[in-house]
Amino acid sequence: MDDRLREECAEQLRASREEWSKRLDAIRSDRRRESGELSPDFEDQATQRENDETLDALDERGRHALEAIDAALGRIAAGTYGECARCGETIPDERLRAEPTAPSCVGCA
Numbered sequence: 001m002d003d004r005l006r007e008e009c010a011e012q013l014r015a016s017r018e019e020w021s022k023r024l025d026a027i028r029s030d031r032r033r034e035s036g037e038l039s040p041d042f043e044d045q046a047t048q049r050e051n052d053e054t055l056d057a058l059d060e061r062g063r064h065a066l067e068a069i070d071a072a073l074g075r076i077a078a079g080t081y082g083e084c085a086r087c088g089e090t091i092p093d094e095r096l097r098a099e100p101t102a103p104s105c106v107g108c109a
């Protein structure tokens with residue numbers, strides 16, 4: 001892989017890291033606002049619980065996304081970015097362009 005593509009991927013990774021961090025902050029402050037007492041109204045309670053579940057699911061997705069992004073940025077820093085973590089083959093450029101966090105080639109994925 002050439003330096004230019006590596007830099008492009010690094011930029012994409014940093015941008016999505018920023019985006020996810022913001023989203024997670026927003027989720028967490030939403031949750032703090034709602035973590036007061038449950039409403040005495042039964043229907044409100046159901047809505048509150050549903051919101052919590054949605055927030056949990058998003059929170060978890062965000063954490064996984066950030067982990068994958070950090071791992072990819074770590075590989076860039078270590079100079080192993082673009083090598084399949086399993087077989088060591090070069091991951092095709094177009095795969096990394098489409099999915100900059102991809103840790104392995106298509107064959108190993």
Ligand SMILES: [Zn+2]
Nearest residue numbers: 084087105108
């Ligand atoms: Zn592989």
